[in-house]
Amino acid sequence: MGRWEPNARGRLVQAAMELYGERGYEQTTVAEIASRAGLTERTFFRHFADKREVLFWGGGELQELLVSSVADAPDSTAPIDAVAAAFEAAAAQLQERREHSRxxxxxxxxxxxxRERELIKLESFASALADALRLRGVADTAASLAAEAGVAVFKIAFVRWLATGQPDFPQLIRESFDELKALTAGAGVT
Incomplete structure (x- = not known):
């Protein structure tokens, strides 16, 4: 086994994605993932708590990016615009991983x-964003509304990005937030 080769985490992710695609998530075991990656089960568990976490391990880093983007926004930035900029930054990070994301x-x-775990992750994003907005002095309700709306826009834009040929995910995020603003302003509502 090539267990001392570099990038064990990346190899495990690649092996898991291949196996999940070939056999299905439920039918794939940790032992099979480790074997396909040329590693041991022990190495797998050094990197992931369970086989589910292979699909979610980057969520913490993405959440940190979202929160720091809100925190770094100029003081004059409206809450929804700070959230939009945060999701644009996240989209830029995901841009190069389209096929993996698909x-x-x-x-x-x-x-x-x-699906339940994905919803929990998204709720965690919303909660962290709302907290970051509150630290900027945004009232509780407004912070929660901006954060939840931001997550909804991200979800819709993400699905559109994967389903369409549009290569620029950050641009799609911007357009989706603009649609939300137009909708809430009453423009274009029929």
Whole structure:
């Protein structure tokens, strides 16, 4: 086994994605993932708590990016605009991982437990964003509304990005936030 080769985490993720795609999430074991990656189960558990976390391990970093983007926004930035800028930054980070994101989303969509875990992750993003807005002096209700609306816009834009040929995910995020603003302003509502 090549267990001393570099990038064990990346190899495990690649092996898991391949196996989940070939056999399905439920039918894939940690032992099979480790074996496909040329690693041991022990190495797998050094990197991931369970096979589900292979699909969610980057969520903490993405949440940190969202929160720091809100915190770093100029003081004069409206709450929804700070959230929009945060999701644009996240989209820029995800931009180069489109095929991985497409595969990941298909795996999650096929499994109720994974869909639930994805919703928990998104709720965590909303909560962290609302807290970051409150630290900027935004009132509780406004902070929660901006954060939840931001997550909703991100979800819709993400699905559109994966389903369409549009290559620029940050631009799609901007357009989606502009649509939300137009909708809430009453423009274009029929």
């Amino acid at each position: 595969q990941r989303q298909a795996i999650i969509a096929a499994n109720a437990e994974l």
